Amino acid sequence: MNRQFYQLLFLSMIVGAIAGLLMALFEFCFQHSQDFILQTIPKLIEPKYPFITPYWALIVAPLGGLLVGISVHLWGDIPIGFESSLSQIAQRGRVEYQGMLAIFFQGLIALSFGGAVGPEGPFSYLTSGIGSWFSDRIKANPEKTATLTIAGLSGMLGPYFKSPFGSTLIMLEQPHKQEHQTYIMLLIPSVLAAISALCVFRLLVGLLYANDYRFPSYEGAVLLQVPNGLLVGITIGLWLKYVKGTLTHRVEYLFTPLKNRKILRGFLGGLGLGILAMITPYALGSGEGDTANLVRSATQLGAPMVFVIAFIKLLANVICMACGYKGGNFFPILFSCVSLAMAMSLILPFLPASIAASSAMVAGLTVITKTPIAVVILLSGVIPANLTPIVAIAAIASYITISTNINESA
Secondary structure (H helix, E strand, O other), rough: OOHHHHHHHHHHHHHHHHHHHHHHHHHHHHHHHHHHHHHHOOOOOHOOOOOHHHHHHHHHHHHHHHHHHHHHHHHOOOOOOOOOOOOOOOOOOOOOOHHHHHHHHHHHHHOOOOOOOOHHHHHHHHHHHHHHHHHHHOOOOOOHHHHHHHHHHHHHHHHOOHHHHHHHHHHHHOOOOOHHHHHHHHHHHHHHHHHHHHHHHHHHOOHHHHHHOOOOOOOHHHHHHHHHHHHHHHHHHHHHHHHHHHHHHHHHHHHHHHHHHHHHHHHHHHHHHHHHHHHHHHHOOOOOHHHHHHHHHHHOHHHHHHHHHHHHHHHHHHHHHOOOOEEEEEEHHHHHHHHHHHHHHHHHOOOHHHHHHHHHHHHHEEEEEEEHHHHHHHEEEEEHHHHHHHHHHHHHHHHHHOOOHHHHHH
């Protein structure tokens, strides 16, 4: 370990701290603006105009879609997301950060008006962009720039689930041709950046995304639940591979003629979201704050309605992503997967709710990231510790399911 490596560790902590600061600022603006638009305004107008509030989602969602379309038209349709950032780093060793301000406000608009997208979409672009921006400021060489960019991206995942190690492994659990020494040079700075971002975010915001997930505990014989973990993992893999895959293909095909008419596309996407929200309010928002509530109220809703909610959330996310909403799909997909698993739990008497929800959470994120080992570690702060063997089985089952071509194996 030479002096340059220790300097790299210090710089990675700075990048992580800046990433945490930027995320805290975005989170503060997003939470307050969304609460004002979706909660405060309806309460203010209800005494005078009580006939409007039942249809508020049908008003605010198209308005949000219109603003999304206008922002994309004015500031550009910049590709964002975790996979996009990883792809840019792999190809160029950096992320082009010139659109950071535009993405900040585009993501803020999408989320504030109830878009069914997650904040990790703009976060991944902003935090990895911070890494590249900071590298340019200190005139870092290409190798150090790539490391600091990855460190910034790792700082994005750290605050989500209180697991800086899991957030780092999600990026490093990828097929790579790096030597062992290079791997270590990425691992340690990324972990330090994630810890730094976690501390800053927690200090400024005072909450963690992991606190939004509260699953019922399970006190029975855990090893007897291995088949249930396998069942949920395979089901989630099939749900996302075929149901989400089909929805994505159909919706993108539907909106392809409007590719260059971004304002109209955004408005129609918002209108579709508003219509879905009239069926269930769970269609609105990213879903991380609603997941625990759905688990608690699943019995009262009943299996058919919970299944409908799972499908609608998935469809809402697909529509928003196809119509230019600047957000991610982590949390909406996790909400959909947990909803599906809860519907299964209500139908199948041998599937406990805690096993279903925990396994679905891990399986869903595994499908998104393609990193089963890292996901189990990442969600260790959310899932009850005694369920680790079950969720590990679910993660592996979902990964194998999405990696298998049924037509070829038949």
